[in-house]
Amino acid sequence: MSGLTHIGPDGRARMVDVGDKDVTERVALAHGRVHMQPETIQLAIGRDTKKGDPIAIAELAGIMAAKRTSDLIPLCHPLPLSSVKVEIQPDSRANALIVTARVKTSGRTGVEMEALTAVSAACLTLYDMLKAVDKAMRIDGVELLEKTGGKSGDYRKAGT
Amino acid sequence: MSGLTHIGPDGRARMVDVGDKDVTERVALAHGRVHMQPETIQLAIGRDTKKGDPIAIAELAGIMAAKRTSDLIPLCHPLPLSSVKVEIQPDSRANALIVTARVKTSGRTGVEMEALTAVSAACLTLYDMLKAVDKAMRIDGVELLEKTGGKSGDYRKAGT
Amino acid sequence: MSGLTHIGPDGRARMVDVGDKDVTERVALAHGRVHMQPETIQLAIGRDTKKGDPIAIAELAGIMAAKRTSDLIPLCHPLPLSSVKVEIQPDSRANALIVTARVKTSGRTGVEMEALTAVSAACLTLYDMLKAVDKAMRIDGVELLEKTGGKSGDYRKAGT
Amino acid sequence: MSGLTHIGPDGRARMVDVGDKDVTERVALAHGRVHMQPETIQLAIGRDTKKGDPIAIAELAGIMAAKRTSDLIPLCHPLPLSSVKVEIQPDSRANALIVTARVKTSGRTGVEMEALTAVSAACLTLYDMLKAVDKAMRIDGVELLEKTGGKSGDYRKAGT
Amino acid sequence: MSGLTHIGPDGRARMVDVGDKDVTERVALAHGRVHMQPETIQLAIGRDTKKGDPIAIAELAGIMAAKRTSDLIPLCHPLPLSSVKVEIQPDSRANALIVTARVKTSGRTGVEMEALTAVSAACLTLYDMLKAVDKAMRIDGVELLEKTGGKSGDYRKAGT
Amino acid sequence: MSGLTHIGPDGRARMVDVGDKDVTERVALAHGRVHMQPETIQLAIGRDTKKGDPIAIAELAGIMAAKRTSDLIPLCHPLPLSSVKVEIQPDSRANALIVTARVKTSGRTGVEMEALTAVSAACLTLYDMLKAVDKAMRIDGVELLEKTGGKSGDYRKAGT
Numbered sequence: 001m002s003g004l005t006h007i008g009p010d011g012r013a014r015m016v017d018v019g020d021k022d023v024t025e026r027v028a029l030a031h032g033r034v035h036m037q038p039e040t041i042q043l044a045i046g047r048d049t050k051k052g053d054p055i056a057i058a059e060l061a062g063i064m065a066a067k068r069t070s071d072l073i074p075l076c077h078p079l080p081l082s083s084v085k086v087e088i089q090p091d092s093r094a095n096a097l098i099v100t101a102r103v104k105t106s107g108r109t110g111v112e113m114e115a116l117t118a119v120s121a122a123c124l125t126l127y128d129m130l131k132a133v134d135k136a137m138r139i140d141g142v143e144l145l146e147k148t149g150g151k152s153g154d155y156r157k158a159g160t
Numbered sequence: 161m162s163g164l165t166h167i168g169p170d171g172r173a174r175m176v177d178v179g180d181k182d183v184t185e186r187v188a189l190a191h192g193r194v195h196m197q198p199e200t201i202q203l204a205i206g207r208d209t210k211k212g213d214p215i216a217i218a219e220l221a222g223i224m225a226a227k228r229t230s231d232l233i234p235l236c237h238p239l240p241l242s243s244v245k246v247e248i249q250p251d252s253r254a255n256a257l258i259v260t261a262r263v264k265t266s267g268r269t270g271v272e273m274e275a276l277t278a279v280s281a282a283c284l285t286l287y288d289m290l291k292a293v294d295k296a297m298r299i300d301g302v303e304l305l306e307k308t309g310g311k312s313g314d315y316r317k318a319g320t
Numbered sequence: 321m322s323g324l325t326h327i328g329p330d331g332r333a334r335m336v337d338v339g340d341k342d343v344t345e346r347v348a349l350a351h352g353r354v355h356m357q358p359e360t361i362q363l364a365i366g367r368d369t370k371k372g373d374p375i376a377i378a379e380l381a382g383i384m385a386a387k388r389t390s391d392l393i394p395l396c397h398p399l400p401l402s403s404v405k406v407e408i409q410p411d412s413r414a415n416a417l418i419v420t421a422r423v424k425t426s427g428r429t430g431v432e433m434e435a436l437t438a439v440s441a442a443c444l445t446l447y448d449m450l451k452a453v454d455k456a457m458r459i460d461g462v463e464l465l466e467k468t469g470g471k472s473g474d475y476r477k478a479g480t
Numbered sequence: 481m482s483g484l485t486h487i488g489p490d491g492r493a494r495m496v497d498v499g500d501k502d503v504t505e506r507v508a509l510a511h512g513r514v515h516m517q518p519e520t521i522q523l524a525i526g527r528d529t530k531k532g533d534p535i536a537i538a539e540l541a542g543i544m545a546a547k548r549t550s551d552l553i554p555l556c557h558p559l560p561l562s563s564v565k566v567e568i569q570p571d572s573r574a575n576a577l578i579v580t581a582r583v584k585t586s587g588r589t590g591v592e593m594e595a596l597t598a599v600s601a602a603c604l605t606l607y608d609m610l611k612a613v614d615k616a617m618r619i620d621g622v623e624l625l626e627k628t629g630g631k632s633g634d635y636r637k638a639g640t
Numbered sequence: 641m642s643g644l645t646h647i648g649p650d651g652r653a654r655m656v657d658v659g660d661k662d663v664t665e666r667v668a669l670a671h672g673r674v675h676m677q678p679e680t681i682q683l684a685i686g687r688d689t690k691k692g693d694p695i696a697i698a699e700l701a702g703i704m705a706a707k708r709t710s711d712l713i714p715l716c717h718p719l720p721l722s723s724v725k726v727e728i729q730p731d732s733r734a735n736a737l738i739v740t741a742r743v744k745t746s747g748r749t750g751v752e753m754e755a756l757t758a759v760s761a762a763c764l765t766l767y768d769m770l771k772a773v774d775k776a777m778r779i780d781g782v783e784l785l786e787k788t789g790g791k792s793g794d795y796r797k798a799g800t
Numbered sequence: 801m802s803g804l805t806h807i808g809p810d811g812r813a814r815m816v817d818v819g820d821k822d823v824t825e826r827v828a829l830a831h832g833r834v835h836m837q838p839e840t841i842q843l844a845i846g847r848d849t850k851k852g853d854p855i856a857i858a859e860l861a862g863i864m865a866a867k868r869t870s871d872l873i874p875l876c877h878p879l880p881l882s883s884v885k886v887e888i889q890p891d892s893r894a895n896a897l898i899v900t901a902r903v904k905t906s907g908r909t910g911v912e913m914e915a916l917t918a919v920s921a922a923c924l925t926l927y928d929m930l931k932a933v934d935k936a937m938r939i940d941g942v943e944l945l946e947k948t949g950g951k952s953g954d955y956r957k958a959g960t
Contacts, residue, residue: 003203003292003293004203004214004289004290004292004293005292006214006288006289006292007214007289008565010567012536012539012565012566012567013217013536013539013540013543014543014563014564014565014566015543015546015561015563015564015565016563017562017563017584018562018563019505019562019563019584019585019586025339032299043163043164053693053696054164054166054167056332056333056693056696056697057173057234057235057696057700059332059333060234060333060394060697060700061232061233061234063333063334063335063394063395064232064234064391064394064704065232066335067390067391067398068228068231068232068391070547071228071544071547071548072221072224072225072228072232072281072284073221073281073284073285073288074217074220074221074224074285074540074543074544075217075288075289075543076288077560077561077562078398078547078558078560078561079398079560080397080398080399080400080427080560081335081397081398082337082338082339082397082428083334083335083336083337083338083339084334084335085328085332085334085335086332086334087330087332104337104339105339106339106428107560108562108586112291112295113284113287113288116284116287116299117284120280120281120283120284120299121232121233121280123280123302124232124233124273124276124277124280125233125234127273127276128166128233128235128236128273129164129166129167129235130164131272132163132164132165132166133163133164135272135304135307135315136303136304136317136318137303138301138302138303139192139276139280139299139301139302139303140300140301140302141298141299141300142283142298142299142300142302143296143297143298143299144295144296147295155295157296158296168725170727172696172699172725172727173696173699173700173703174703174723174724174725174726175703175706175721175723175724175725176723177722177723177744178722178723179665179722179723179744179745179746185819213533213536216533216536216537216812216813217536217540219812219813220537220540220813220874223813223814223815223874223875224544224871224874226815227870227871227878228871230707231704231707231708234700234703234704235703237720237721237722238707238718238720238721238878239720239878240720240877240878240879240880240907241815241877241878242817242818242819242877242908243814243815243816243817243818243819244814244815245808245812245814245815246814247810247812264817264819265819266819266908267720268722268746323683323772323773324683324694324769324770324772324773325772326694326768326769326772327694327769333697345499352779363643363644373653373853373856374644374646374647376492376493376853376856376857377653377714377715377856377860379492379493380493380554380714380857380860381712381713381714383493383494383495383554383555384551384554384712384714384864385712386495387550387551387558388551388708388711388712391708392701392704392705392708392712392761392764393701393761393764393765393768394697394700394701394704394765395697395768395769396768398558400557400558400559400560400587401495401557401558402497402498402499402557402588403494403495403496403497403498403499404494404495405488405492405494405495406494407490407492424497424499425499426499426588432771432775433764433767433768436764436767436779437764440760440761440763440764440779441712441713441760443760443782444712444713444753444756444757444760445713445714447753447756448646448713448715448716448753449644449646449647449715450644451752452643452644452645452646453643453644455752455784455787455795456783456784456797456798457783458781458782458783459672459756459760459779459781459782459783460780460781460782461778461779461780462763462778462779462780462782463776463777463778463779464775464776467775475775477776478776483843483932483933484843484854484929484930484932484933485932486854486928486929486932487854487929493857512939523803523804534804534806534807537813537874537875540874541872541873541874544872544874545872548868548871548872551868552861552864552865552868552872552921552924553861553921553924553925553928554857554860554861554864554925555857555928555929556928592931592935593924593927593928596924596927596939597924600920600921600923600924600939601872601873601920603920603942604872604873604913604916604917604920605873605874607913607916608806608873608875608876608913609804609806609807609875610804611912612803612804612805612806613803613804615912615944615947615955616943616944616957616958617943618941618942618943619832619916619920619939619941619942619943620940620941620942621938621939621940622923622938622939622940622942623936623937623938623939624935624936627935635935637936638936648885650887652856652859652885652886652887653856653859653860653863654863654883654884654885654886655863655866655881655883655884655885656883657882657883657904658882658883659825659882659883659904659905659906710867711864711867711868714860714863714864715863717880717881717882718867718878718879718880718881719880720880747880748882748906
């Protein structure tokens with residue numbers, strides 16, 4: 001018994017059967033951050049135009065990526081999402097932009113991967129938008145903060 | 161002058177014009193890691209079956225995601241990739257699996273985003289494959305190690 | 321209060337939460353048209369072969385595009401569609417081909433965007449199929465005719 | 481009356497309306513095989529490494545393709561799949577690798593196309609993985625073995 | 641001789657062979673507009689926040705859709721785009737938002753469909769962003785303004 | 801040395817490096833067939849309407865699938881196709897519809913997989929269009945007939 005649900009008793013990868021699970025409301029919250037030079041943060045947040053804003057573009061990329069999760073992660077179930085929110089905030093002390101994603105569904109399996117995928121895509125998009133001035137940015141701390149709904153019980157990151 | 165190539169002089173987001181750039185061979189190398197419990201690492205690497213191997217599945221997911229980069233990152237150019245390699249190795253001291261991706265193209269713009277996207281997708285897939293036993297895994301240190309080719313010059317991460 | 325549901329109270333774009341909405345049958349009907357030279361219309365409708373028919377290809381492209389709506393429209397929810405019909409008819413007086421799309425779902429949000437996307441993709445495909453003989457075609461009048469189902473009430477275009 | 485559900489009474493292609501069908505559990509089982517030289521089979525199954533295994537990669541490709549069925553087959557409904565399993569076994573007497581796929585959903589229409597698409601994609605991937613040594617491989621016998629659930633009744637291939 | 645390049649001499653649809661065409665720089669410019677109530681225009685353009693701006697989101701959706709053109713339009717060639725720009729401006733006299741798209745490639749066939757697809761997707765996204773306050777918006781005047789490059793000669797819309 | 805180009809010397813799956821290969825014109829020709837009841841063939845080919853024709857829809861699905869090959873086959877390179885043709889003919893003696901696909905590119909690697917994927921998708925679409933009257937159809941004989949271009953030399957199926 002491997003304990004890995006995506007591996008069957010015969011050792012094969014599978015999209016695990018969730019047909020017997022209840023349709024319940026499931027929520028997942030994840031975050032991550034992109035470390036960068038203080039000047040890069042200022043460039044990212046200091047724009048005085050409504051258009052071409054790296055932060056708004058990265059938030060949108062995160063939302064769109066959440067919808068593509070089952071295309072990217074081989075054994076993820078396709079799920080009809082009922083809500084996706086992505087929020088990017090500067091953390092000046094940490095010299096980072098913090099990305100948070102909250103995803104909801106009414107379905108038979110959780111949306112942890114959708115929340116983590118949204119965070120990752122938003123971080124990658126920040127990198128892409130800002131790389132002309134700073135190639136040494138680093139994506140760190142992408143992790144699940146909280147998940148609710150479903151039989152396996154709720155999860156909350158230790159210390160939060 | 162914002163210095164951000166994806167933002168035009170009018171402040172609008174754009175897919176920057178690379179039509180005047182030369183077609184040259186361009187390579188990018190990126191890495192990242194997934195921190196996890198020592199027991200989770202053992203589970204990931206210790207499998208004695210050829211099928212359902214989390215590491216092989218995550219490497220494959222990284223390769224496939226590199227091909228989808230321009231779908232995920234809003235202002236990325238679609239590029240014909242000539243090579244993608246993704247390699248996952250355990251780092252027992254760091255309690256992490258290390259993901260490295262190397263991408264090549266003959267094209268008019270670099271493949272940094274393809275390499276970083278491959279790393280991120282492989283990390284997310286490791287999370288998905290292993291989350292049944294460890295929800296506290298954390299993706300860290302996703303960054304560009306090296307890029308060569310193109311007019312803007314080569315880049316190598318400081319200290320490498 | 322902006323009144324724009326895709327913009328949250330904090331001013332951020334979001335995929336609006338429809339988790340509390342009822343699953344009801346929702347239908348949307350949209351239309352549009354492609355203006356062209358009378359000779360182009362004759363070419364489009366006068367084909368005497370079963371294969372390579374621009375009208376049949378454009379109807380099919382509309383149906384397929386309806387299924388891709390949430391990939392194209394950033395804040396659209398992914399929805400399991402239960403029916404899509406696209407119909408193209410010539411309007412000789414208007415020198416146009418008229419495209420009509422009807423989409424149904426059992427879901428928590430409406431399918432207006434799916435119907436409008438089907439119409440737009442069918443119009444674009446007509447343009448693509450016929451552009452070798454007429455580059456001056458024009459897509460006009462893409463609009464929602466009717467929507468039913470859901471709490472916000474039914475809508476019917478004025479004058480219809 | 482054509483008897484073809486994807487063709488409407490007006491002779492047009494359509495995504496047939498399944499809105500009145502019940503949501504029931506539906507299962508489909510399909511198989512197919514790739515004929516090849518005995519040496520190619522040995523190469524495919526005899527690998528002594530966990531990584532780069534053609535069979536595991538083809539099984540994964542089949543699972544992922546099942547999720548893309550409605551993108552590939554023009555009039556297929558998008559469906560939330562609850563389980564996908566793909567299994568490849570050698571049949572030494574037939575000089576073939578046998579691919580079997582089992583797909584489940586709770587939905588308003590069946591998953592025959594998802595199972596057949598998974599089988600086809602796995603067969604194509606085996607071809608791709610092995611074509612460097614054997615270009616004369618042949619995909620044969622892709623067919624539905626069994627389908628259950630839904631009003632039209634169960635189906636089982638004659639003689640099975 | 642139908643004159644329709646996407647229909648072969650045997651009457652079949654085909655992706656026309658461009659293998660003998662030269663790789664040249666090709667540009668296409670297209671526009672379109674979304675008619676709406678004056679109050680809706682004000683709502684669209686008057687936002688005083690950098691985030692959640694309907695115009696910036698629609699411009700981005702247009703750029704991203706240009707990259708998906710060959711997925712949406714059945715007989716379009718996949719092309720490596722070298723530049724995409726989408727610009728939305730209010731036209732207060734016409735009670736409309738005007739969408740303009742400019743696309744470039746170095747390739748064997750033109751990018752008219754990419755420019756028209758970008759315009760259509762941006763118009764649809766404006767509709768989606770604003771439909772909560774105005775369902776009677778109408779997309780009009782989607783047409784090619786100009787195309788350059790390639791053997792078939794340049795095109796410029798009459799009167800421009 | 802496994803001889804499998806998609807497996808590296810370290811045993812890992814990889815998208816093999818084609819950066820050093822020449823850009824040449826490459827063509828691949830593949831075929832396959834769908835066996836069915838004589839009555840089903842008559843239904844497929846005897847339609848007296850231009851719309852909703854199973855054969856035309858399946859040919860189109862084959863063309864579109866060729867463009868998605870690198871999404872479906874994990875280690876396939878994304879390629880800019882210069883031509884795709886799919887043709888379906890009845891073979892009354894064999895009680896089958898014969899699907900043939902011809903694909904061309906100017907690139908660094910061959911298009912065998914694109915041709916085989918086009919054939920498979922067309923066969924699957926025929927199944928989908930006709931399954932309401934005949935669930936016992938069987939896809940057989942999907943194989944490469946011919947490939948030209950590239951350093952590894954031309955290939956022609958034995959006996960053709």
